[in-house]
Amino acid sequence: MLLFLAADSGHAGLLLALFTILITAKVMAEIFERLRQPAVVGEILAGVIIGPSVLGIVQPSEILSIFAEIGVILLLFNVGLDIKPKSLLSVGNKAILVGVLGIAIPFVAGYYVATLWGGNFAEAMFMGAALVATSVGITARVLGSMGLLNESTSRVILGAAVIDDILGLMILSVVSSVSKGTINYYAIIATAVSAIVFVIVVGAVGARLFTWLAPAINNLRISKPFFKFGLILCLGLSFVALYIEVAAIIGAFLAGMALSEATEDNPGMRQLSHGVMEFMVPFFLVYIGMQLDVTLFTESDVIMYSLVITLVAILSKMLGCGLGAMNMGLKDAMRVGVGMVPRGEVGIVVAQLGLSLAVIDSKAFAAVLFMAIATTLVAPPFIKLLAPRPAPTDEDIHISDVMTRIG
Amino acid sequence: MLLFLAADSGHAGLLLALFTILITAKVMAEIFERLRQPAVVGEILAGVIIGPSVLGIVQPSEILSIFAEIGVILLLFNVGLDIKPKSLLSVGNKAILVGVLGIAIPFVAGYYVATLWGGNFAEAMFMGAALVATSVGITARVLGSMGLLNESTSRVILGAAVIDDILGLMILSVVSSVSKGTINYYAIIATAVSAIVFVIVVGAVGARLFTWLAPAINNLRISKPFFKFGLILCLGLSFVALYIEVAAIIGAFLAGMALSEATEDNPGMRQLSHGVMEFMVPFFLVYIGMQLDVTLFTESDVIMYSLVITLVAILSKMLGCGLGAMNMGLKDAMRVGVGMVPRGEVGIVVAQLGLSLAVIDSKAFAAVLFMAIATTLVAPPFIKLLAPRPAPTDEDIHISDVMTRIG
Structure with a gap:
């Protein structure tokens, strides 16, 4: 039922949340920008502050997730x-090496630390899996806000993170099987094959197909046809990715990449797309x-274990990741290594699955x-520090915004 | 919990929906554009087709609402x-007359038809209330897509619709009280006063305040500060509107209007704002x-009653509404009258409240x-037909889009 009436406190509560x-x-982002720190960190801390462990103003819920x-x-x-x-x-080759070493x-x-801490085989496997996957969203947000997405180190990071996510999800399914006492080799191989086919088909064939189709899409009668097509493709491939047991974000990333060539000829596309992104992304960062829950950290052994892990x-x-990128030179190898550090939501998913x-x-x-959360908070300042050129000032950002809009 | 894994069929199901x-x-919108009919009607019909009464592919749910x-x-x-x-x-004066006569x-x-049809006092009051409120969203969408929002008839329609919604909600609270056997005069007067104060304060003071504040907002360090401020104001005033027992959409409308002067100096604002609107609005239209539920219409008396109502x-x-606008001339009076016809979601809310x-x-x-739904489907073609100048072709729309973006 559509409810526009005050009677429905559920919708009013959600609007307030x-x-x-x-x-x-946005207040925290502004404070962090003024402190010359990444806005991402401020937005995540906003979630800590308003979340259940500090002020408790907003509670995590199904709808917020x-x-x-x-x-x-x-x-x-x-x-x-x-x-x-x-x-x-x-x-590609560098990204594969970085991705594989960055997982192994x-x-x-993680496995050995958990074992030394007294964990059994299944627990150690889970700790290993939790350390694996990279939160490409956080790193991408920081690199994007600095205009560095097309630096070669950034491309290695993003390529490796995609590989990471795919391999990480396979490790998670293995670990889950082990914890249940059985390993379904068939299911693991099927997931691996379908994931690889999906990435190759969308990445290679999709980009050519949509670049070729773009003029026809732009000739549709509906307003802003290319943008609407992009949104449909984004949701569609996110679902396909979930369906073949890959993370939805991989499908969304591939949808964007498949449209990247054609987007250059559709100057409105980026601005429209930024509009919807800017509205929704804070909900992701704050939710992390x-x-x-800070109340978990009252026992000294939990604190110690947390710091060690x-x-x-x-x-x-x-x-x-640094070893994998060593042939790019020490400085670039460090950039790649630091860019891969944030675990963000993927680590949280693994932890919650392990608990359930x-x-x-x-503990x-x-x-x-x-x-x-700590890896997610710690990495952005270092990404910024190691960036190949000084971070743009806010004047630069405004000018480049205008350029994007006009160009 | 954030779930990026296939394991969670709930999120996969939602993405698919x-x-x-x-x-x-968008397919239906394209078909309707090619038939030279309003895209809005196509999008609502898309909801009828995929909804429970025809194909049943997508079910209404809390999250979709x-x-x-x-x-x-x-x-x-x-x-x-x-x-x-x-x-x-x-x-203002014209809008008040149109709004009040368009309710009375x-x-x-509605009251007399329901009485003639054999309804008791409470049922007749509810039928009257259901015929009252205008769905300003539908009309605004049609007028906006034709670039007619600043025609004088459009402004009368929008002003009257705001008055309509406020008066309609008061009538609904009276009718609800009557059906429960008591009338809370104090609550009704309190709602009326707070609604009027809210509209005047935001409409008159807000616009000046934010036009004055705009340079300071644009000087914030975060990217796209004015757009982000707009989103925050939109959600904030929507909540305030609900809190003082006015429809959330009134708050959102006032938030936009309060920023309309300053938006002219922020050319990126409209495009960013259109981006997030274009993503979310189809969910509103399809949900209507x-x-x-077409299965309700198998009995001939239901069909007759529906057609009469x-x-x-x-x-x-x-x-x-036409009488209220008669001093604008017959043609403009008809435009205003037709523009106020769609009842959309407000009629549905009244009906569901009456049933509950x-x-x-x-029946x-x-x-x-x-x-x-019928008033919502019927009005847009007539709004288009009576429009003061021929509807722009899709080339015009594309050109004006580009103009907006560049300008």
Whole structure:
């Protein structure tokens, strides 16, 4: 039922929650920009502050989790729009090496730390899996806001993060099978094959197809046809990705990338697409912050475990990805390593799955949650610090905004 | 919990539903544009087709109703952005006359038809109330897509619709009280006073305040500060409107109008705002269509009652509003009358409230539902037909889009 009446406190409550999230996110973003820190960190901290563990003004809910998911889907779609498949293919080999080493070393490191901490086999497997996947959304947001998405290191990071997410989801399905006592090899291979086919088909064939189709799409009678086609493709491929058991954000990223060539000839596309992204993305960032329950961190062993796991997560990812990117030179290798550090929502998903399967206890859960948010908070300042050129001032941002709009 | 995994069929199902809604809405919009009919009608019919009564591919749900509500809120915000308070004030007296007569005549007509049809006092009051409120969203969408929002007739329609919604909500609260056997005069007067104060304060003071504040907002460090401020104001005033028992869409409309002066100096604002509107509005239009359950229309008396109520709804609104606008000349009076015909979601809300209070039976409910959707489907072609200049071709729309973007 559509409710426009005050009688329905549910909708009024939701509107108030969305308003609160948006205003605190933007106030914190402004404060962080003035402190010359990444706005992303401010928006995540806004979630910590208004979430259940500090002020408790806004509670995580099913509906807010959906807004968060649509937010990260639109974020990755916009990231894809800025990246041409050619430029990603040109860093393909490097990205594969970075992605694979960036998974292997954190997984092994997580496994051993958990074992040393007294965890059994299944728990250690889960800790390994939690350290694996990179939160490409956070890194992409930081790189995008600095106008660095087309630097070669950025392309390696994004390519490797896509590979990471696919491999990470496969590891998670293996670990889940192990924890249930069985391994479904057939299902794992089927997922792997369909994921690889999906990425190749959409990345390679899709880009050519939509570049060829773009004039016909622009000739449709509806207003803003190319933008509407893009939104439909974004939701459609996100669903296909979920259906073949890959993360929805991979589908959204590929949808954007497939339209990136044609977007150059549709100057309104980016601005329209930024409009919907800017509305939805704060819900994603704030929701991550809301997941952190600080009351879990009253026991000293939880604090210790959290700090150790976080340190291992940072060092193992930097080591793995840095080694994979070493042939790009030390400085670029460090940039790639740091860019891959944020775990964000993927680590949280692994932790919650582990808890729901009763494989990890509440202390290990708290430690993974801390690691996921801490790596997400820690990385952006270093990404900014290591960036190849000085961060643009706000005047530059405004000018480049105007240029995009006019051009 | 954030779920990016295939394991969660709930999120996958929602993504599929959003994809299905968007693609069928846009296919139907394209078909209707080619038939030279308003795209809005196509999008509502898309909802009828995919909804429970025909194909049953997508079911109405709480989450879809929230997307629909955010959609209509963003629609009215965008309508407000295109209307300056001055231009609305200049038609103020006409709008008040149109709004008041456009409520009185339909209410009395609905009351007598229901009585003649054998309804008791409470049922007749509900039928009257259901014929009252105008769905400003539908009319605004049609006028906006034709670039007619700043015609004087359009301003009278929008002003009268705002008055309509406020008076309609007061009538509904009176009728609800009557059906429960008591009338809370204090609550009704409190709602009326707070609604009037809200409209005057935001409409008159807000516009000056934000025009004055705009340079400071544009100097914030976050990217696209004015757009983000607009989104926050839109959600905030929507909530305030609900809180003081006025429809959320009134708050959104006033938020847009308060920013309309400053928007002229922020050329990117409209395009960004259109981006988020174009994504969300189809969910609103399709959701209206999904409410129509055609299986209710198998009995001949339901069909008869539906047709009579619909005819009375159309004629009484045209008569009431047309009389109110008669001093603008016959042709403009007819334009205003036709523009006020769509009842859309407000009629549906009244009907569902009546059914839940057991005041109206399922036949009267079906008739109101039919009336709400039929008036919404019938009006747009006539709005287009009576428009003061020929509807722009799609080339014009594309050119004006580009102009907006560049200018």
